[in-house]
Amino acid sequence: QVQLVESGGGLVQAGGSLRLSCAASLRTSSWYVMGWFRQAPGKERDVVAAIRWSGASTYYADSVKGRFTISRDNAKNTVYLQMNSLKPEDTAVYSCAADRDGNWPAAIRGNGYDYWGQGTQVTVSS
Numbered sequence: 001q002v003q004l005v006e007s008g009g010g011l012v013q014a015g016g017s018l019r020l021s022c023a024a025s026l027r028t029s030s031w032y033v034m035g036w037f038r039q040a041p042g043k044e045r046d047v048v049a050a051i052r053w054s055g056a057s058t059y060y061a062d063s064v065k066g067r068f069t070i071s072r073d074n075a076k077n078t079v080y081l082q083m084n085s086l087k088p089e090d091t092a093v094y095s096c097a098a099d100r101d102g103n104w105p106a107a108i109r110g111n112g113y114d115y116w117g118q119g120t121q122v123t124v125s126s
Contacts, residue, residue, distance in 0.1 A: 002026060002115045004096050009120030012086055016124070020081040022096030022117055027077055030054040031102035034079045035113060036070060038092035038122075045095075047110035049081060052102065059108040064090075086124045095119040 003025035012018055022034065032053040039045040049070040050059040058070055069082040079096060097113035099106070106112040 002028060002098055002100075004098060004115055004117035006094065006096055006117040006120040009094060009122045011123045011125065014086060014088055014124055014126050016086050017082070017084045018086065018122060020083065020094055020096075020120060020122075022079045022081075024077040024079075024098065028053050028098060029100070029102075033099040033102050033104060033107040033113075034070075034072065035097045035099065035107055035110070036079075036081045036094060037097060037110065038090075038094045039119075040089075040092040043092075045110070047108065048094075050104075050107050051079065052104065057104060083122070086122075088124050088126045090122060091124050092122060093119040094122050 005023045008020040035050040048061045048064050051070045067085045072079045096117045098115040099113045103112050
């Protein structure tokens with residue numbers, strides 16, 4: 001069982017930056033896929049970025065491509081989501097998740113994740 005704890009959310013003005021962190025309770029295998037999701041009020045939860053723990057593959061949703069960067073620190077068992085040029089439409093609860101089977105095609109569609117964090121609120125004011 002892997003526990004995930006997010007941090008780093010908050011209130012920021014449009015154009016600003018935030019970095020979210022997702023700390024895993026134990027060392028995950030290199031084939032794990034880690035994903036960042038977001039859910040705005042009244043909308044479905046969507047995957048915005050994913051990374052294979054080995055670092056070999058990354059994925060970004062079109063809506064965040066060029067603005068968000070996903071990365072991981074193996075020594076700290078932590079995945080990050082650097083969010084730049086934030087827009088009001090980025091406002092949502094952001095959650096990280098882990099897919100222990102490493103099914104990349106499913107993971108980038110937002111499917112197959114086994115472990116979830118509790119979420120952290122990101123609010124971007126205009």
